[in-house]
Amino acid sequence: MPPTGMNRILWLVVKLAAALAMAATGYAIFFVAPDEQTMHAIQRIFYIHVASAWTAGVAFLVVALAGVLYLVKRQPRFDWLGVAAAETGVTFTSIVLITGPIWAKPIWGIWWTWDARLTLTFVLWLMYIAYLLLRSLVEDPQRRSVVCAVYGIFAFADVPLVYFSIQWWRTQHPQPVIGGGQGSGLDPTMWRVLLFTWAAVSLLFALMTRQRYRLEAARHETEVLRQELEDRKESPAAASRA
Amino acid sequence: MASQTEIVRVASAPASSAPLWRGAWAIFSKEVRTEFRTRELLTTTAVFALMVVFLFSFSFDPTREESRRFGPGLLWIAILFAGTLMLEPSFLREQANETLAALRLAPIQPCAILVGKTMANFLFLAITEALLLPAFAVFYDVRLWPELPGILLALALGTLGIVVPGTIFAAVTAHARMREMLLPLLLFPVLISVLIPGTEATVALLADPPEWPSLWLKLLAGADVIYLVAAYLLFDSVLEE
Amino acid sequence: MAGLGISFSDVEKRYGPVRALRPTTLDISPGEFVALLGPNGSGKTTLLRLASLLARPTSGAVRFRGPTGEQSQEAARGQLSLVAHATMLYDDLTAEENLQLFARLYGLHGSAAIVAERLAAAGLQERRHDLARTFSRGMRQRLTLARALLHGPGLLLLDEPTTGLDSAGCEWLAGELRRLHHAGCTILMSTHQGGEALSLATRTLWLEAGRVVRDVTPAFTPASPGAAN
Numbered sequence: 001m002p003p004t005g006m007n008r009i010l011w012l013v014v015k016l017a018a019a020l021a022m023a024a025t026g027y028a029i030f031f032v033a034p035d036e037q038t039m040h041a042i043q044r045i046f047y048i049h050v051a052s053a054w055t056a057g058v059a060f061l062v063v064a065l066a067g068v069l070y071l072v073k074r075q076p077r078f079d080w081l082g083v084a085a086a087e088t089g090v091t092f093t094s095i096v097l098i099t100g101p102i103w104a105k106p107i108w109g110i111w112w113t114w115d116a117r118l119t120l121t122f123v124l125w126l127m128y129i130a131y132l133l134l135r136s137l138v139e140d141p142q143r144r145s146v147v148c149a150v151y152g153i154f155a156f157a158d159v160p161l162v163y164f165s166i167q168w169w170r171t172q173h174p175q176p177v178i179g180g181g182q183g184s185g186l187d188p189t190m191w192r193v194l195l196f197t198w199a200a201v202s203l204l205f206a207l208m209t210r211q212r213y214r215l216e217a218a219r220h221e222t223e224v225l226r227q228e229l230e231d232r233k234e235s236p237a238a239a240s241r242a
Numbered sequence: 243m244a245s246q247t248e249i250v251r252v253a254s255a256p257a258s259s260a261p262l263w264r265g266a267w268a269i270f271s272k273e274v275r276t277e278f279r280t281r282e283l284l285t286t287t288a289v290f291a292l293m294v295v296f297l298f299s300f301s302f303d304p305t306r307e308e309s310r311r312f313g314p315g316l317l318w319i320a321i322l323f324a325g326t327l328m329l330e331p332s333f334l335r336e337q338a339n340e341t342l343a344a345l346r347l348a349p350i351q352p353c354a355i356l357v358g359k360t361m362a363n364f365l366f367l368a369i370t371e372a373l374l375l376p377a378f379a380v381f382y383d384v385r386l387w388p389e390l391p392g393i394l395l396a397l398a399l400g401t402l403g404i405v406v407p408g409t410i411f412a413a414v415t416a417h418a419r420m421r422e423m424l425l426p427l428l429l430f431p432v433l434i435s436v437l438i439p440g441t442e443a444t445v446a447l448l449a450d451p452p453e454w455p456s457l458w459l460k461l462l463a464g465a466d467v468i469y470l471v472a473a474y475l476l477f478d479s480v481l482e483e
Numbered sequence: 484m485a486g487l488g489i490s491f492s493d494v495e496k497r498y499g500p501v502r503a504l505r506p507t508t509l510d511i512s513p514g515e516f517v518a519l520l521g522p523n524g525s526g527k528t529t530l531l532r533l534a535s536l537l538a539r540p541t542s543g544a545v546r547f548r549g550p551t552g553e554q555s556q557e558a559a560r561g562q563l564s565l566v567a568h569a570t571m572l573y574d575d576l577t578a579e580e581n582l583q584l585f586a587r588l589y590g591l592h593g594s595a596a597i598v599a600e601r602l603a604a605a606g607l608q609e610r611r612h613d614l615a616r617t618f619s620r621g622m623r624q625r626l627t628l629a630r631a632l633l634h635g636p637g638l639l640l641l642d643e644p645t646t647g648l649d650s651a652g653c654e655w656l657a658g659e660l661r662r663l664h665h666a667g668c669t670i671l672m673s674t675h676q677g678g679e680a681l682s683l684a685t686r687t688l689w690l691e692a693g694r695v696v697r698d699v700t701p702a703f704t705p706a707s708p709g710a711a712n
Contacts, residue, residue: 126431127432130427134414134418137421140417147418147480150414150476150479150480151428153476154407154410155432158432158435162431165434165438166434168457168458169438
């Protein structure tokens with residue numbers, strides 16, 4: 001159903017805020033953030049790369065939580081939230097996987113390396129692509145919702161295990177690390193720009209997820225109406241008594 | 243024919259007080275009995291695993307040193323592939339005569355179905371590995387004997403980590419289209435957390451000198467625990483209508 | 484012997500947006516034989532699957548009562564049985580093994596004796612060591628019913644049980660149901676064959692588009708012997 005008055009105003013504000021924030025972020029990344037001493041200009045892609053990675057992580061947490069809520073409460077809106085967050089999560093994960101090589105090639109001359117972060121991101125990407133495939137291949141709507149919730153929860157529970165496996169694997173067999181190791185000394189201004197970028201990207205994430213959620217809600221609504229129409233056709237007297 | 247309709251009231255325990263193992267054991271026995279009667283799953287899985295190992299050694303033609311480095315990884319991949327193939331029919335064979343409905347009708351916890359089938363899948367995969375290990379040792383010219391306990395422990399923990407998510411995902415995909423391709427797609431990314439520790443543990447054990455891979459074994463055990471807990475909590479929902 | 488009574492309070496079942504059963508309130512007393520008639524998609528199968536606890540209602544509650552009062556769903560699960568179109572038998576197990584499996588799942592004490600007795604009653608004792616896949620359609624039907632009656636259920640649910648049966652099979656089934664009914668078992672059966680249902684049932688309901696539309700019990704139906712309790 002279309003949003004109520006208050007809701008519309010709220011989301012209009014969010015949209016404006018997101019637009020402003022993204023513009024401000026663009027400015028900040030290019031003009032506020034200091035030049036990195038070894039990598040110079042290309043390093044600026046790091047802000048989008050890391051902000052997208054964190055956002056994707058949040059997205060997958062939302063998928064898992066939506067799954068839990070669906071299994072407990074059985075309300076379809078949690079299922080819609082799950083698929084919406086999964087799709088935006090995959091989008092941001094793809095951004096990480098694309099910005100990684102763009103960053104790596106000028107610096108190290110290679111497109112890809114199985115470093116810890118990229119590997120983990122790739123595995124996450126695969127997991128949530130599998131989630132979306134599962135969703136498209138199960139036809140019964142109720143089973144689909146249940147099954148996706150289960151897989152979303154399971155996949156998220158697996159993330160720490162995959163993370164540690166990959167981390168320790170990489171300490172055994174080190175490879176060039178794209179983007180410096182974890183916490184490899186960030187200038188305070190850089191931190192501020194990074195956090196600001198993350199805030200802006202998060203607003204974008206919220207907007208995209210909400211759009212997708214509303215699409216799913218509308219689909220459901222259409223199905224319900226279609227059902228009712230068919231019921232009326234079949235037995236008008238019975239339907240009117242229902 | 244005598245009437246079979248004298249209704250005899252027999253004592254039967256309600257589901258809540260029925261111990262989990264009663265249903266699980268009955269289902270495990272059924273799975274094992276069926277499999278050993280036809281042996282179709284075990285033979286095809288074992289042959290497939292052997293074929294994978296053979297193809298790898300054929301296409302790489304490794305030196306002794308390379309065998310020691312690549313071998314364990316290829317062994318675990320063969321186990322993963324074979325295991326996934328073997329897991330697919332877990333719930334598909336219940337579809338023939340709607341026997342899954344009969345199991346769900348019975349006064350047992352739904353979880354018992356998961357436990358019974360997981361135990362059966364564990365046994366079948368373990369048998370496949372038992373056949374695979376000697377072939378692996380031969381093809382890759384690796385001496386397994388000295389570190390056998392460690393290797394068996396890693397395999398046991400890893401196999402459990404494969405069959406627990408595998409059985410529940412088999413239930414998840416049982417009603418999906420493209421289910422044969424979908425199960426590997428769901429399982430493989432999740433099982434990175436078994437593939438890496440399993441391989442690294444085996445590499446450490448086969449290294450010169452061998453090293454006890456306590457970290458990797460702990461990670462495998464941790465994965466097993468998390469999977470068991472998650473499966474226990476989630477399985478009921480998967481079977482629901 | 485006392486049958487199990489079952490009641491639906493405002494029970495609705497949706498599969499996603501599809502409404503398989505509209506909010507339905509229905510009470511079936513112990514010992515009744517209720518037949519469900521109606522076209523495909525009218526909700527008969529859904530009603531039976533809800534009654535058998537295979538499906539969970541989207542809203543509303545399914546309750547059971549026995550001679551001692553209300554029974555929990557867990558207790559009721561061990562006292563009901565469903566016979567659907569599929570045989571629910573394992574083709575790669577023998578007749579005896581099939582029944583033994585279900586005897587164990589139902590926690591029956593002295594299962595070996597019970598299994599032997601049921602096989603004898605079904606006339607299958609000579610074939611008890613044969614795989615279920617070698618059985619003819621009629622024999623499978625007998626084995627299916629043996630499985631369903633193994634634990635002496637007080638509520639028997641049947642979903643179009645005569646589909647695919649020849650006239651001899653239908654007659655045999657009707658005879659079995661008649662005997663069960665006289666012994667006091669509650670029976671809820673859906674069928675598309677009007678004649679058989681009308682002759683056996685104490686109450687007949689017509690369903691359409693997911694709801695019980697009307698009671699079509701013919702006026703001359705004799706009262707159920709068990710319902711007098």
